[in-house]
Amino acid sequence: MNVRAGPGTNYPIVGSLESGAQARITGKNPQGDWWEVEMTNGAPGWVYGPLVETSGATDGVAVAAAIPTPPPATPTPIPAPTDTPAPTQPPQPQEEWSVTTRLRPIGQDAQSCHGGENSIYVYVQDVNGAPLNGVRVKEVFTGRVLETGQKGPGIVQYDIYRGGGGQVQLVDGAGNPISPMSEGMSADWPPFHMMWDAGYCNCKPHPDAASCEADLNNKQYLFAVGHYTYEVIFRRNH
DSSP states (O other), rough: OOOESSSSSTOOOOEEEOTTTOEEEEEETTTTSEEEEEEESOOOOEGGGGSSSSSSSOOOOOOOOOOOOOOOOOHHHHOOOOOOOOOOOHHOOOOOOEEEEEEEEETSSSBBBTOOOOEEEEEEEEETBOOSSSEEEEEETTTEETTTTSSSTTTTEEEOOOOHHHHHHHHTTSSSSSSSOOEESSSSOOOHHHHHHHGGGGGSOOOHHHHHHHHTTTTTTOOTTTTOOOEEEEEOOO
């Protein structure tokens, strides 16, 4: 059994008592659960009461006159703060195909300010821009599906008529979409940004884009109404 320098396990061990050894009780702590005993060298020590067997009357044992001051508690070390790493965002899935929709520029393939083929040409390309044949393209307005290669390498063509419109998308063999949808295409009123990019505002002098757009919105300058040709380019991203 351990003998300590004071009444508590926070005091250092100063000796021990073998099983069956005897020591004279010389005092107790105020709570009465530790005994002060005289060790073999005559020095005082303390043992825990419930672990020892006493003999004789102990009711008259007085509280020890000089109970050692408890040693200071050893502070629990506070771990140094560590930088919490920012949560890692999972990689976002990349769309397999990108799509660009535009009007055929003025001067390309006989497209003029007032006339064109009123067609949609769809070009399907690999990641390096090479044409891909055998890819299924669906024209959503009519539901018609064509495979690229029928109008040239990686190309299909749809007609677009006045009063109609169109959007195209790549589909698999079961007709399920595998690409984003193109922008909507109208034979009558293309989006202004497409007309600007294709050079239609150069067909009639305009001081700026706003005046050209105003003419279009007011139907003062009808450009090639009913004879626009669109180009839609699907390209693999990886």
